[in-house]
Amino acid sequence: MSETILTSPAKPKIYVAGRASLEPGVERYVLKGGGTAAFELDAGDRVQISALEGGQLVEVAVFGAKGKSDLEALGLASGRAKPLGIERALESDSEDASRVRFGLYRRGLDLGRAKAARLLGPDAGPGDMISLQAERSVFAVFGAPSEPMLVWEQTPPSDVLIFIHRANPRLLNTARLPDPLAEPRLDIRVNVASAESFEVYAGEYIQIIDVQGRQCSDFIAFNRKALDEGREQGLDALTTRTLNGAAYPTPGLHAKFFDQDRNPLVEIVQDTVGRHDTFNLACTSRYYEDMGYFGHPNCTDNFNNTLKPYDPISQLSGWPAINFFYNTNVDCHNHIWSDEPWSRAGDYVVMRALTDLVCGASSCPSDIDASNGWNLTEIQVRVYPKDAPFKRSIGHRMSPDAPLQLTRESGFHPRTSALTRAFGDYRGFWVPHHFANAGAIEEYWACREKAVIMDLSPLRKMEILGPDSEQFLQGIVTRDVRKLSVGQVFYTTMCYEHGGMVDDGTLFRLGENNFRWIGGDDASLIWLKEQAAKSSYNINLKTATSELHNVAVQGPRSREILQQIVETPAGRPTIQEVGVFRFTIGRIGGVAGIPVLVSRTGYTGELGYEVFCHPKDAPAVWDAIMEVGKPLGLQPFGFDALDMVRIEAGLVFGGHDFDSTTDPFEAGIGFTVPQKKEEDYIGRTAIEKRRANPLRKLVGLEIKGNEKPSHGDPVYVGRAQVGIVTSAMRSPLLKKTLAFARVDVTHSELETALEVGRLDGMKKRLSATVVPFPFYDPKKERVRM
Numbered sequence: 085m086s087e088t089i090l091t092s093p094a095k096p097k098i099y100v101a102g103r104a105s106l107e108p109g110v111e112r113y114v115l116k117g118g119g120t121a122a123f124e125l126d127a128g129d130r131v132q133i134s135a136l137e138g139g140q141l142v143e144v145a146v147f148g149a150k151g152k153s154d155l156e157a158l159g160l161a162s163g164r165a166k167p168l169g170i171e172r173a174l175e176s177d178s179e180d181a182s183r184v185r186f187g188l189y190r191r192g193l194d195l196g197r198a199k200a201a202r203l204l205g206p207d208a209g210p211g212d213m214i215s216l217q218a219e220r221s222v223f224a225v226f227g228a229p230s231e232p233m234l235v236w237e238q239t240p241p242s243d244v245l246i247f248i249h250r251a252n253p254r255l256l257n258t259a260r261l262p263d264p265l266a267e268p269r270l271d272i273r274v275n276v277a278s279a280e281s282f283e284v285y286a287g288e289y290i291q292i293i294d295v296q297g298r299q300c301s302d303f304i305a306f307n308r309k310a311l312d313e314g315r316e317q318g319l320d321a322l323t324t325r326t327l328n329g330a331a332y333p334t335p336g337l338h339a340k341f342f343d344q345d346r347n348p349l350v351e352i353v354q355d356t357v358g359r360h361d362t363f364n365l366a367c368t369s370r371y372y373e374d375m376g377y378f379g380h381p382n383c384t385d386n387f388n389n390t391l392k393p394y395d396p397i398s399q400l401s402g403w404p405a406i407n408f409f410y411n412t413n414v415d416c417h418n419h420i421w422s423d424e425p426w427s428r429a430g431d432y433v434v435m436r437a438l439t440d441l442v443c444g445a446s447s448c449p450s451d452i453d454a455s456n457g458w459n460l461t462e463i464q465v466r467v468y469p470k471d472a473p474f475k476r477s478i479g480h481r482m483s484p485d486a487p488l489q490l491t492r493e494s495g496f497h498p499r500t501s502a503l504t505r506a507f508g509d510y511r512g513f514w515v516p517h518h519f520a521n522a523g524a525i526e527e528y529w530a531c532r533e534k535a536v537i538m539d540l541s542p543l544r545k546m547e548i549l550g551p552d553s554e555q556f557l558q559g560i561v562t563r564d565v566r567k568l569s570v571g572q573v574f575y576t577t578m579c580y581e582h583g584g585m586v587d588d589g590t591l592f593r594l595g596e597n598n599f600r601w602i603g604g605d606d607a608s609l610i611w612l613k614e615q616a617a618k619s620s621y622n623i624n625l626k627t628a629t630s631e632l633h634n635v636a637v638q639g640p641r642s643r644e645i646l647q648q649i650v651e652t653p654a655g656r657p658t659i660q661e662v663g664v665f666r667f668t669i670g671r672i673g674g675v676a677g678i679p680v681l682v683s684r685t686g687y688t689g690e691l692g693y694e695v696f697c698h699p700k701d702a703p704a705v706w707d708a709i710m711e712v713g714k715p716l717g718l719q720p721f722g723f724d725a726l727d728m729v730r731i732e733a734g735l736v737f738g739g740h741d742f743d744s745t746t747d748p749f750e751a752g753i754g755f756t757v758p759q760k761k762e763e764d765y766i767g768r769t770a771i772e773k774r775r776a777n778p779l780r781k782l783v784g785l786e787i788k789g790n791e792k793p794s795h796g797d798p799v800y801v802g803r804a805q806v807g808i809v810t811s812a813m814r815s816p817l818l819k820k821t822l823a824f825a826r827v828d829v830t831h832s833e834l835e836t837a838l839e840v841g842r843l844d845g846m847k848k849r850l851s852a853t854v855v856p857f858p859f860y861d862p863k864k865e866r867v868r869m
Contacts, residue, residue, distance in 0.1 A: 109253030111429075114487040115142070117241025117630065118230035120173045120184045124260075125218040128251025131158070133203060133226070133244060137613075137626050138210040140242035143169040143227040145198040147191075148220065153199045158216040158224065160201040167200035169229025179490055182473060184225060187263050191223060198225075204244075210617075210625070232698045233631040235681040236669050238547040238598055240628040245487075259296045261464055262430045265474070270467035274301070276460045277449030279386035281394070283308065284437045287470030289353065292445055294409050295464050297429040298457030300448040302366040302383045302405040305341070305349050306397060308440035316396055317343040319350070321362040321404055331414075332362045332406070335476040335491070336508055340438070341406065349441060354434040356479035356488055357427045361407035363420050367450050368402045381449040394442050408433050410448070410455055424454045428488075434474055480512035482606035494541035495633040495702025499710075503720055510723065511605065513542035518722040527725035528816060531688055534717030535639035537709055538726065540687075540694065541702075544589075545628040546609050548599040552621035557599060559765050560615055561591060562748065562757045568593045571657075573665040573683055577748050577756045578608055579767030583774050584744040585751060586611045588736070590685060592667060600628070604738045615766070633699045637709060638692030638721070640869070645713040646693055650682055651675070659693075664868055672708050680705065687726065689733025689860055691869045731813045731822060734784070734858030740795050741782065741810040741824055747774045750826060752782035752857075780807065781832040784857030787821040787840065787850050790814060798841040799825050800849065806831045809840055815859065822859050823852070 106112060115121045117140060125131065133142055145167040148154025155162050174181050174195070188195060203214050230241030254260055264271070269288070274280045279302075284290055292301050303319075310317040319341050325331060327346060328338040339351040366387065372380035388399045409427040414420055447463040450456055468474075477490035492513050493501075501507070506517040516539070518524045530536050548557060558565045563576035570593050578586040589603030601608065609627060616625050637646060647659040652670035659682065662668045667683035678701045686692030697705045710718060727737075734752070736742055742751035748771070749757070757771060787793065792812050799807035807827030814821050823840070831838060834854055842848040856862060 109250040111248040113246045115226050115228050115244040117228050117243050119180045120227045122184045122187045122225045125222050127220050129218045130249040131216045132213050132247040134213040135204050135242045135244050137242040139206050141205045142203045144201045145225045147193050147223045151193050155201050157220050157222045165200045170227035173227050234679050235696050240626050240631040266468045266472040268466040272465040274447045274463040277381045279390045279446035281390040281444045284441045286439050288437050289468040289472050290435045291466040293432040293464040294427040296461040298425045299461045300410040301408045301463040302446040304405045304444045306442045320344045332360045348438045350435040353436050353474050354477050356431045359426045361410035361412040365402040366405040383446040387444050424457045478509045495699030496539040498703050499706040510542050516722040518724045519720045524724035527721045528728050530719040531639050535641040536719050536721035538636045538721040540636050541633035544603045544609050545632050546601040547626040547628050550623035553597050553623050556621045556623050558763050564761045583747040583767045583770030585742050632696050633702050634694050634696040636694050638686045638688040638690050641716045642692050648712045649708050688729040728813045731811050732860035750780045778829050780826050781829050782826050783832050784855045785823040785825050785852040786855045787852045793840045798845050800839045800841050
């Protein structure tokens, strides 16, 4: 078959209330670089395949009748190639590999009998697309093959976008269900405006699926043992919120739902939406009657009917329930509001039963407001055995219109997870807050006095390649890229046209035309791609976050540790020689050892380094550093302690100390915007106006007493609010309470007396004084040791 390269589909548009984001019969999926995906296709279905960043090979295997290879059904030549890329990808323990393996198993398909076609490849540009059409019903497996990337290479695999245009879209409430995550013991369809009850054993998993998106499902559960004893002990939202200190449970530390006696009944394991309701009752007849809709179906009556067999469960006029996919929140005026759900077709929540349960799940019948997107659909409930392989994860999207990703584990997770269970989601990765045998204060002192190791793999990485890469970046970042030498690193910012910041980060120059951006947020990767699409520069952008994981080794003894294990080739600086904001390339374990890139960078205010490697090598890198470092006092380091040391060192954090409304001067990093840069860059005109006419300034505050303010607390002069606190800490070393605050320039001079408002801002004030920052080592002598 000769490949036909098509143009990519139109850019996403803004959609209005009540309308789906895709046209009827169109489905969108992302095939991860290095991953796999599988779909059932019917005759006439059309598949569009596009490597988002170009240069990515796609491998396709197709199964037809009786499990035979049937590439011809998609108009592809039969060939003799084995699906080696797919086979290799299926050997991993990733979520997508597990699902494809199970999809093959439950259909009795043998990948060893299949042949593969190879599409796109290294010559395909970003957005280039292949279109295939199914001549008959098949099961198609897609892979995006990849090889482990060396840290000094710039060849990460690219994600692939797959659109499926169904020839015969399913009618309302006959939607195609996603494949089960494992073999379910129960598979229950909850029809529109109805409810179903079911029993679950301790340790089993309950999956609530929003089949077509934007459909709420109320969930209730009762302790089976208590019911047998004549007691009704049901899931209670008020108790759950109180014990968790959160509006609704999420995977991680605060995952459990409790009954009125504070016994845990279920815990959240996976949640692809992360936005539900625990403020309100399941809908009641009274709600509809007060709106003038008498006799309208409601979840409470539906629960009463389906739970009648389970004595002594009550017949209530309003059931307290967890309302999955129901989008509610509390505004600044203490009002509860609701809007259309965030959930999309196939979104789900997975819970693990912590005891034997009687459960109820509904498909909410409310069609008189936005709570179900003005369009009632079905809910699917699946119950899986206790040995089902579910990892804890939360849904994450790079942007609101981006495809879903579940929380990732870094290559270092096998080591960090053996040392703590205190993990939280940080921009789509699990990261440790603190470690079990230490805690934030002890980790803080280890950083200041000895050395620490910390997983920073969530940092976003982007490769920028090509003969025009320097000129392209010169128009994007605020620093002068032409002054960046090979082997050097710049800390810099990117800004929008109005001067507000996209992100801050570091820019590595690997070669004359080779750069690597490392930022804190997906916004910078999206921004780079958007600007590249607008330009005519000869460049290539490749996201490398999944291929480059890194630990920070920080503290006074960090050099002593790394110089014992990292060997560098002739012509490259040794660890002893590498200067501040420089990097070197080497190996751990001799000339045939683990390839690493080591930069003299950090986020602690101490002498420190970052060590980059491929995820497959991450456990061995951790072990090598720990083995040498332990005798020197090296300790694992979590994000709680990191927040303390970075505030002391005067280092800002996106989302706290700056956002898209903040320019670099207001973020306290005006040094990243040189006045003498001759060439133009995005936002320069606005930034120069802001430089000449500043309105706000980031200042350091020393706060009287031991009470620590919170991010967002107002800062006052008398009755007038003049700013907000952006970050705060209690310094163990300096024995002071310290904060950053963004204040009006009128009140930004050193020694200015300010007050931080607590409660309503008037009844409680914390006295504060404007002081210089960095608070710790203001001349940055320790970084240069």
